Amino acid sequence: MTGAPxxxxxxxxxxxxxxxxxxxxxxxxxxxxxxxxxxxxxxxVADEEDSAxxxxxxxxxxxxxxxxxxxxAIGEGGGHTVHARTASGAAxxxxxxxxAERGSAWLTLRAYGTAGHGSRPPRDNAVGAMAAAVARIDQxxxxxxxxxxxxxxxxxxxxxxxxxxxAGDTDTNEAVDALVARFGTAASLVSATxxxxxxxxxxxxxxxxxxxxxxxxxxxxxxxxxxxxxxxxATMDALTGDHVEWEYAHGSPPVEAPVDSPxxxxxARRSWPTTRRAWWSRCAWxxxxxxxxxxxxxxTATASRPCGCRGRRLPGAAARGGRAGTxxxxxxxxxxxxxxxxxxxxxxxxxxxxxxxxxx
Numbered sequence: 491m492t493g494a495p496x497x498x499x500x501x502x503x504x505x506x507x508x509x510x511x512x513x514x515x516x517x518x519x520x521x522x523x524x525x526x527x528x529x530x531x532x533x534x535v536a537d538e539e540d541s542a543x544x545x546x547x548x549x550x551x552x553x554x555x556x557x558x559x560x561x562x563a564i565g566e567g568g569g570h571t572v573h574a575r576t577a578s579g580a581a582x583x584x585x586x587x588x589x590a591e592r593g594s595a596w597l598t599l600r601a602y603g604t605a606g607h608g609s610r611p612p613r614d615n616a617v618g619a620m621a622a623a624v625a626r627i628d629q630x631x632x633x634x635x636x637x638x639x640x641x642x643x644x645x646x647x648x649x650x651x652x653x654x655x656x657a658g659d660t661d662t663n664e665a666v667d668a669l670v671a672r673f674g675t676a677a678s679l680v681s682a683t684x685x686x687x688x689x690x691x692x693x694x695x696x697x698x699x700x701x702x703x704x705x706x707x708x709x710x711x712x713x714x715x716x717x718x719x720x721x722x723x724a725t726m727d728a729l730t731g732d733h734v735e736w737e738y739a740h741g742s743p744p745v746e747a748p749v750d751s752p753x754x755x756x757x758a759r760r761s762w763p764t765t766r767r768a769w770w771s772r773c774a775w776x777x778x779x780x781x782x783x784x785x786x787x788x789x790t791a792t793a794s795r796p797c798g799c800r801g802r803r804l805p806g807a808a809a810r811g812g813r814a815g816t817x818x819x820x821x822x823x824x825x826x827x828x829x830x831x832x833x834x835x836x837x838x839x840x841x842x843x844x845x846x847x848x849x850x
Contacts (some may be wrong), residue, residue, distance in 0.1 A: 509534060512564075531557060541740045563588075574676040576652040584650060584676055590639040592683065593744035595712030595722065599623060601734045605704035612702060617695045619733040620706035624690045626729045627710060632685040634663045635715050640683050642749040647673055647680065686722050688712040688729075709739070716744040 499506070512532065519526075535545030542548075549556065572584040601623070603616035636644075641660065648655055651673060659669045666684050670677045692709030696702075714722045730736050 529559070531560060542742075572676050572679060574651055574674050576650075577654065577672075578652060582651055584647065584679075586679060589642075589749060590637060590716060590746035591744060592686075593714040593716075593719070594740065594742045595688075595710075595714050595738065596740040597688075597710040597712055597726065597736050598739045599708040599710060599730060599734055599736045601706045603704055603706075604702070606702045608700040608702055614733070616703055616706040619731075620693070620695065620708055623730045623734040624693065624708050624710075626731075627688050627726075628690050630688070630725070630729055631663065632687060632725070633721075634666060635685050635718050635721075636660060636666070637683075637716050637746060638749055639746055640680060640715075643680050643683075644669065647676055651676065682713075683715065686712070686714055686718055686725075688722075688726070710736075714744055716746040719744075 497507075516530070516532065533546070533549075535542070535549070537543070537545040570586065572586065574582045574584055576582050599620065601616040601620040603614040603619065604612035606612050644660060644666075647653075648669070653669070653672050655669075659665050663685070667681075670681050670684070673679075689711045690708060691711050693706075694708070695706035712722065712726070726736055
């Protein structure tokens with residue numbers, strides 16, 4: 491701990507803060523004898539930033555029964571408050587509800603050439619071929635690809651912020667960028683989801699300045715929207731050219747729930763009267779069963795079935811963690827003595843939850 495009420499450390503924001511908040515909320519539920527109307531499955535896995543092969547992917551493939559009936563997810567990406575301004579300058583608050591997720595395409599690029607001495611450079615230089623390919627990827631302007639979820643998000647944000655629409659404002663890259671820019675602080679909520687992307691992130695070649703290496707490698711982080719995988723791969727073939735080959739180091743498929751699905755529509759409809767600001771976002775995975783059970787709280791598990799929404803936040807102190815400005819710092823705020831349980835009890839009563847575990 492520092493002198494200020496903050497916690498510093500690797501992963502303090504992604505994801506230890508959320509894990510701590512979720513665990514604290516469930517503990518308070520148990521202490522107060524509150525029982526929700528549906529099972530709650532807690533999912534804690536450690537390799538989301540790698541491949542998820544030994545975490546979420548393993549649980550889904552080998553233990554899918556843990557998620558029978560799951561329709562919704564509450565994760566760190568959604569449900570937070572987005573402070574924005576309407577076209578007239580009035581303050582507005584938006585609350586993201588997620589309904590789709592771009593697929594990941596982590597690529598490894600390789601170029602081969604003739605090794606030699608720097609004083610007698612070969613014409614087929616692997617470093618030059620790789621540098622040219624990486625530059626083409628970096629400078630490429632990906633075509634517009636609006637999914638139904640993204641279109642709905644743009645429409646809802648524009649409506650909430652009272653942004654005037656014109657005919658054709660989602661027909662071209664330039665038109666969409668101009669429209670989204672008018673969303674102000676809310677622009678980042680959809681700006682990355684209107685087209686595929688590929689960002690060069692790694693380069694490696696050679697071991698000595700006067701030696702021409704015979705191989706160069708690069709890493710590219712690609713993100714693929716639903717329905718655009720083939721176009722993405724064809725574009726990568728064209729951008730890498732004849733002298734650079736590429737392959738998937740890791741890939742996950744994009745997922746999308748219909749914007750009028752049974753899970754999505756009720757959540758958005760409930761959000762509007764309460765917050766007056768709601769929108770459809772870009773990513774969702776599943777957790778939270780629809781059926782009741784006498785087993786009490788669910789086991790530690792994960793959530794990887796496409797669903798309609800995520801990000802509904804709990805009240806009181808649990809809702810305050812949020813994302814901080816850096817990946818390693820989480821603000822720590824304490825509720826007054828007895829304040830959090832009292833808030834939670836009032837909130838639970840509005841949901842019709844029973845007073846004891848055995849009562850429902």
